[in-house]
Structures are given as C-alpha cells and as structure tokens.
Amino acid sequence: MSKEDVHITIIDREGVSHEVDAPLGIGMNIMELCKAMELPVEGTCGGMALCASCQIYIESEHDILDRNEDEQAMLDEAWHVEDNSRLGCQIPISEILEGLVVRIAPE
Amino acid sequence: MIKSDILIIGAGPAGLFTVFEAGLLKLRCHLIDALPQPGGQCSEIYPKKPIYDIPGFPEVLAGDLIDNLMKQAEPFKPTFTLGESAETIEEDSEGNYIVTTDAGTKHMAPVVVIAGGLGVFTPRKPPIAELPQFEDKGVEYIVRDPEFYRGKKVVISGGGDSALDWTYFLANGIADRVTMVHRSQSFKAHPDSVQKVLDMAEAGTIDLIMDSEVVGISGNGHVESVLIKSKSGDEKHLPTQHWIPLFGLTPKLGPIADWGLEIEKSAIKVNTVDYSTNRPGIYAIGDVNTYEGKLKLILCGFHEGTIMIQSAFKRVYPDKKNVLKYTTVQGIHGF
Numbered sequence: 529m530s531k532e533d534v535h536i537t538i539i540d541r542e543g544v545s546h547e548v549d550a551p552l553g554i555g556m557n558i559m560e561l562c563k564a565m566e567l568p569v570e571g572t573c574g575g576m577a578l579c580a581s582c583q584i585y586i587e588s589e590h591d592i593l594d595r596n597e598d599e600q601a602m603l604d605e606a607w608h609v610e611d612n613s614r615l616g617c618q619i620p621i622s623e624i625l626e627g628l629v630v631r632i633a634p635e
Numbered sequence: 636m637i638k639s640d641i642l643i644i645g646a647g648p649a650g651l652f653t654v655f656e657a658g659l660l661k662l663r664c665h666l667i668d669a670l671p672q673p674g675g676q677c678s679e680i681y682p683k684k685p686i687y688d689i690p691g692f693p694e695v696l697a698g699d700l701i702d703n704l705m706k707q708a709e710p711f712k713p714t715f716t717l718g719e720s721a722e723t724i725e726e727d728s729e730g731n732y733i734v735t736t737d738a739g740t741k742h743m744a745p746v747v748v749i750a751g752g753l754g755v756f757t758p759r760k761p762p763i764a765e766l767p768q769f770e771d772k773g774v775e776y777i778v779r780d781p782e783f784y785r786g787k788k789v790v791i792s793g794g795g796d797s798a799l800d801w802t803y804f805l806a807n808g809i810a811d812r813v814t815m816v817h818r819s820q821s822f823k824a825h826p827d828s829v830q831k832v833l834d835m836a837e838a839g840t841i842d843l844i845m846d847s848e849v850v851g852i853s854g855n856g857h858v859e860s861v862l863i864k865s866k867s868g869d870e871k872h873l874p875t876q877h878w879i880p881l882f883g884l885t886p887k888l889g890p891i892a893d894w895g896l897e898i899e900k901s902a903i904k905v906n907t908v909d910y911s912t913n914r915p916g917i918y919a920i921g922d923v924n925t926y927e928g929k930l931k932l933i934l935c936g937f938h939e940g941t942i943m944i945q946s947a948f949k950r951v952y953p954d955k956k957n958v959l960k961y962t963t964v965q966g967i968h969g970f
Contacts, residue, residue: 601823
C-alpha cells in the first residue's frame, strides 16, 4: 500500500468482506467508494444526506461516530439505525480511516 | 385515451426541458409522473438545495430550476398525468405505443421517451413483518382523501413535513384522535409546521409520543392497535384504526424493467447517436439511461433530450425535413 491510499474493509449484506485501498486526495467518501466497488449501495440522493440509502455501521474502533445535523435528521427517519450507524456519504476518505471496517446496513 | 406526439415518462428536469426542445419542432408532449407535482427528485428530495452546475446559473435552487423549466415549456402547452405511474406498454398496428398507468389511464403516442430518473418514487416502508397483511386494511402510506379518516383514531409516524402537516390537518376536526409517534426529539421539517404540532400537543388536541417508534401491528383483518416501543425499551399497545407511516419516498425502477428494454445495472442501455433504446420509437434520457461514459448530471439530461428529439421528429414525421433553427433568429412560437 502506498501513502496515497488507506486500507478499508467493507462487509456487504451477505457478510462477505471486501478489502480495498481507497485513494486519498480525490474527495471521495465511503458511499462513493462502495459504489465504485459495485457494492449494493444506492446513494440515491447523490450524497446530500437526504436518503439514508448508504447507511453503514462502523465496526472498528475508529472515532468517527459523530454525526452532523443533516445526517442525524436523516437517520432519525431511517430504519435499522444503531449507535454505530453513519451515512457513508458523510464520511470523507482520509488518513484517519486507515484500517476502518464498516458493514453495509440492511436496505 | 390521451394522445400526443411525444409521451414523456418522468416530469423531472430532463423530461421538462424535452418539452421545450420538442416544441421548437412543433411536437406536442404529454408527461406522466408518479409524483403529484412535476420536478422529480428536484422537487421531492431537495427543492431547497442549491445546484451549481447548470450552465449560465452560478447557483440555482432545485425548486427554482423546476419553476423555470415549467415556464420555459409553457408556450408549448404540455399536459400531465400526475400521481400515476406508467405500468404497461403495448404497440398497435400503426406503430403507436399505448402506455397505461397504474390507475388505468391510457396514453397513445408514436414516440415514448423514458425520462424516469432513478425510477418511480414509492413510499419507504418500515421493516415490520406483519406490515403487508395490514396494507390498505388500516395501514396507508399516502393520505389520498382526508375524509376517509373522519371520526377515526389515527396514528401518524415520521418526523418530516408530511407527517407534521397531516397530523395538523387531520387533528383539526376530522379525525377523532391523532397520535404522532416520532423516533427522536427533533424534526426534519419547516419550523412553522413543527411549532403548530408542538402547540397542539401542548393544548392536548393531539398526543405526541417522542423518542419512540411503531414496531408492531395487531388486529383481526384490520388494524386494531399498534405496538409502540420507546428508546428506553418500554412497549405499549395503542388502540387505533389507522396507522399512517410517512417516512418519505424512495425511487424504484419498477414496471419499466419489464418493457423489453435492454437493462444494465438498473439503467436502460441506449445508443448515443440518438439515445434510442433497443425498441424503435422508445428513447431513454437522463439518469435512467446508461452508456459508455455516462454521467448522471442534469445538464447531460438536457443535452440528451435535445439530441433525442431530432431523431423522434423523423419517426413522427418520416416525410418532413427538419432544419435546426436558432431561437435567437426565430424566437419562440408557442402552440
């Protein structure tokens, strides 16, 4: 792995782990990463925190559980929401995500 | 039977701009949309969000863009079937297509343009196992006729504008009693709507149950009560005749997937020469189509509609010649 990317594990709805070196510096977020990997994440609203179709659970110990206001409001309307739920579109790919493990929430 | 030259399925930005381009070629358009208002995602999901990549508009609100597109299309008198979704398509012996909606409305045109975006907006349903057996038996996802609830006990779930607005409306002398159940303490809605409902709860006109959600339904053939679970884990049965879960809408490609069109990853494959599909006379533009290099952008939908309509003209008028005329030279001559 070069310094230009971070290693992330995404667990799909069937429980299969997908390992990826996600590129830094191109403004990508977790929702877009899932779509780029052709995982079944819709991203209907395009990343505006307006649809919750990219809900994921943070399974590793990374300190990224704080939700922004729009994201919190959307998750208040969504299902299968847990304490470790986030919207993938609101998590930019950055160095602090090295080793991150996320699980895609049910539809 | 509603007849037009061009039948557009989907009244989002791509469909609306196509009305204008078709009008320049003297082609009349009719549009079908499952939503009760034109504008597609722009109106339904993000009307107050600014868009920055519409050429010539450094910043425009999605809702304003739709208003402007409606104004731009207006000289060409588009007609609409709203609140109905296109369900089936047949071809008659003269090569016209007949499209029937879920409400049974029939439309006929020699050209069908699918501008359906991500699909038909359908209600987001709560994950409750017994939900399907109570659909239309006390569980309704849309308020079609408020009078239906006169004198009834109603539970409404959701924290957005439609949940708040219907709570306010039905509690004003229509329903016997309205209970609003909401997952958290905050609402994702217009502050005025929130205040009105909070005031009603304060005055005892409605029951407002926060930090809770409906997790179960019981009844013998019809809703008789819902099970409400609070964040702290307390559960209680609340007697009611209706439960209206209002959690917004989400798009699904829907019946168009069965129209014999070539589909790739939930999108319709098109030939980029004219955005035609594998069925002659059926085109697909905007977010619903796919091709090498596809970008799901409103501005690309505008381009696709403009190119497509030239090819559609030849199908409607095989013997007529069409020459590109600039609006700066000709102006706009409406119908």
